[in-house]
Amino acid sequence: MTGPGRILVVGASAAGLTTVEALRRKGYTGAIDVLGDEVHAPYDRPPLSKQVLAGAWEPQRAALRTAEVIANLDADFVLGDAASSLDVAARTVRTTSGRELSADVVVLATGVRARALPGQEGIAGVYTLRGLDDAVALKADLRPGSRLVVVGEGVLGSEIAATARTLGLDVTLTGPLAAPMALQVGPMVSELLADLHREHGVRLRLGSGVAGLLSEDGRVTGVRLSSGEILPSDVVVVAIGATPATQWLDDSGLTLDNGVVCDARCRAADGIYAVGDVARFHHESYNRLMRLENRTNATEQAAAVAAVILGEDRAYAPVPYFWTDQFEAKLQVHGLLPADAETEVVEGDVAGRRFVVRYTSGGAVTGILGWNMPKQTRMRRQEVVDSITASVSVP
Numbered sequence: 001m002t003g004p005g006r007i008l009v010v011g012a013s014a015a016g017l018t019t020v021e022a023l024r025r026k027g028y029t030g031a032i033d034v035l036g037d038e039v040h041a042p043y044d045r046p047p048l049s050k051q052v053l054a055g056a057w058e059p060q061r062a063a064l065r066t067a068e069v070i071a072n073l074d075a076d077f078v079l080g081d082a083a084s085s086l087d088v089a090a091r092t093v094r095t096t097s098g099r100e101l102s103a104d105v106v107v108l109a110t111g112v113r114a115r116a117l118p119g120q121e122g123i124a125g126v127y128t129l130r131g132l133d134d135a136v137a138l139k140a141d142l143r144p145g146s147r148l149v150v151v152g153e154g155v156l157g158s159e160i161a162a163t164a165r166t167l168g169l170d171v172t173l174t175g176p177l178a179a180p181m182a183l184q185v186g187p188m189v190s191e192l193l194a195d196l197h198r199e200h201g202v203r204l205r206l207g208s209g210v211a212g213l214l215s216e217d218g219r220v221t222g223v224r225l226s227s228g229e230i231l232p233s234d235v236v237v238v239a240i241g242a243t244p245a246t247q248w249l250d251d252s253g254l255t256l257d258n259g260v261v262c263d264a265r266c267r268a269a270d271g272i273y274a275v276g277d278v279a280r281f282h283h284e285s286y287n288r289l290m291r292l293e294n295r296t297n298a299t300e301q302a303a304a305v306a307a308v309i310l311g312e313d314r315a316y317a318p319v320p321y322f323w324t325d326q327f328e329a330k331l332q333v334h335g336l337l338p339a340d341a342e343t344e345v346v347e348g349d350v351a352g353r354r355f356v357v358r359y360t361s362g363g364a365v366t367g368i369l370g371w372n373m374p375k376q377t378r379m380r381r382q383e384v385v386d387s388i389t390a391s392v393s394v395p
């Protein structure tokens with residue numbers, strides 16, 4: 001299959017790489033350029049807060065593919081250079097080093113950037129965790145017995161707290177919500193996560209925002225909460241979410257609103273597509289714009305976009321999925337878990353720490369969450385599919 005004459009992928013990570021792989025798998029033989037601002041060959045991010053931070057993996061093990069597999073893709077990888085602007089009509093990307101790359105089709109796969117606290121820049125001992133270099137630098141500063149404060153009780157903050165605790169640090173997890181991951185999994189499961197963290201010795205200081213960081217001689221010494229309490233610290237990790245990496249697109253004329261806004265086929269403009277964390281696409285089944293920050297979406301959306309580029313006319317309408325590992329708990333989530341959903345344990349039991357929870361809202365199953373029950377959780381995913389299908393078929 002020939003397809004477009006030349007394809008340019010901007011962003012050389014999970015979504016970018018898997019777009020290239022999907023194009024080749026589907027028989028595209030034309031030219032592909034991949035532009036990435038990091039110097040590293042594509043690597044995976046989920047292990048950064050788990051195996052790499054824990055020291056169980058050498059950082060290079062996070063590589064997504066071997067050099068040989070990448071070479072066999074027959075794509076031109078330009079790494080260590082950032083896209084600085086996009087001319088949509090000419091489908092030309094300019095880079096900070098002055099390169100100009102033109103193509104018939106441009107795929108935007110620039111992901112997200114970690115959000116920072118005001119004033120954190122320049123204070124030693126304060127980290128965000130998004131990339132491999134962040135993980136290596138943070139790991140080097142995590143010494144047993146040191147006091148670590150993790151700011152942000154979302155998925156990433158909760159994972160980092162768990163990993164650091166297993167490394168023997170004195171860990172405090174703080175954030176405005178009542179329990180870890182309350183926004184992502186709702187009150188019932190987040191309370192169980194709070195128990196899990198407490199049992200493992202993580203101190204929870206939740207329900208209060210952060211007012212600022214304290215430092216002495218350029219090194220962090222503490223975190224001041226809006227309640228006035230000060231959490232003394234040797235190291236601080238700021239895990240307060242991420243923003244789509246779209247700044248370089250500000251003058252492009254594309255619609256940017258919490259990501260690159262695109263249609264159900266992930267098309268942002270004629271010949272321009274978005275994939276992965278940066279893409280805010282119209283989900284036809286939920287009938288709304290959706291941006292998914294998870295690893296499975298990066299792969300699934302890349303495959304969908306590759307198919308559309310090569311002429312398939314199919315909307316991308318996935319059942320959202322993410323997982324997280326904290327201490328001995330492995331959670332899998334299919335679908336959506338609204339905070340006000342009703343929850344019911346449908347497999348296993350909470351006391352035994354192996355169970356599946358069904359989330360329903362207005363009588364419809366919105367999501368399934370499994371805690372150390374991956375097989376049963378996967379089997380119950382169909383309930384979410386059936387529920388979405390039923391709601392779509394209602395006029």
Ligand SMILES: Cc1cc2nc3c(=O)[nH]c(=O)nc-3n(C[C@H](O)[C@H](O)[C@H](O)COP(=O)(O)OP(=O)(O)OC[C@H]3O[C@@H](n4cnc5c(N)ncnc54)[C@H](O)[C@@H]3O)c2cc1C
Pocket residue numbers: 010011012013014015016035036037038044045046047048049081082083084109110111112129130131156245248275276277278292293294295296298321322323324325
């Ligand atoms: C520490 C960590 C742990 C995670 N754990 C999980 C997990 O357990 N489960 C799960 O489902 N998901 C997890 N995720 C989320 C998952 O890794 C992401 O959803 C996934 O990486 C998204 O892939 P992406 O390619 O869209 O974006 P990214 O991986 O962010 O890649 C975007 C790439 O584009 C580059 N880029 C940005 N701007 C430019 C530019 N102007 N020019 C050129 N290149 C640019 C970036 O530097 C980056 O290399 C985790 C993420 C992190 C950071």
